[in-house]
Amino acid sequence: MGNKVVTFTEEQFDAYQDCTHFTKKDILRIFQRFHKLQPNVIPEEMSEEIASTLKMSTCFLEEMPEFKENPFNQRIFRVFSADGSAELTFNEFLDMFSVFSDSAPRELKIAYAFKIYDFDEDKELGRSDLNKTLRCLTRNELTEDEIDFVVDKVLEEGDFDQKGSLSYMEFEHIISRDPDFLSMFHIRI
Known part of the structure; x- marks a missing residue:
């Protein structure tokens, strides 16, 4: 009889x-992926308590293939x-993978996309947020004039209440018309 390591209790799995x-x-x-990032630190x-307190440093998370080249990795x-802090416990790591999974509902993905793009965390996507988002999406390949033009067009099309920013509802309306959103907002496990 071999010794089998029990990673989680049935209650944790449930x-x-x-x-x-x-x-x-x-x-x-997903736990195996988390463990492999720091096998000498993460217990089997x-x-x-450990799943909700022991944090994985950002420098290890950034080494994952899904995040290595992702311009939004720090925001995510x-x-x-x-x-x-951008350091993740296993519970947070699992939540992240759950939101980016194929089976997560579109509404949940949209809610997290909004949070990721809301750089100043004011619950609105203002010009600055849209500017930073566009810079990340284009990997800084646009000129200032091109960025301003695109931001103006986004606000012209989506800012229904003319506040100069996108509310969550306005963002949701724009994203709901993007057929590629679900395929882009996803990570395989």
Whole structure:
């Protein structure tokens, strides 16, 4: 009889399955990815306390293929870290993968996209947020005039209340018309 390491209790699995879009197998696969980032630090057995307190440093998260070239990686980590530090506990890491999974509802993905693009975290996408988002999306390949032109067009098309920024509802309206949004806002496990 071999020694089998029990990573999570049944209660933990039940809780994870209730609040994510994953099966037990998916949860274990995601844990293995988390563990491999720092195998000398992340224990193979994850108590509820360790899963919610032990944080993965951003420098290790950035090495994941999905985030290595992603211009939004720091914003994504910051949005999913409860304390805004951009360092993630396993629970936060699992939540992040759940939102980016194929089975996450479109509405959830839109809500997180809005948070990621809201750089100043004022619950509006103002000119500055749209400017930074566009710079990330184009990898700084546009001139200032081109960026201003695109930001003006986005606000012209989507800013229904003429406040000079996009509310969540206005952003949702714009994104709902983008057929490529779901394919772009996704990570395979």
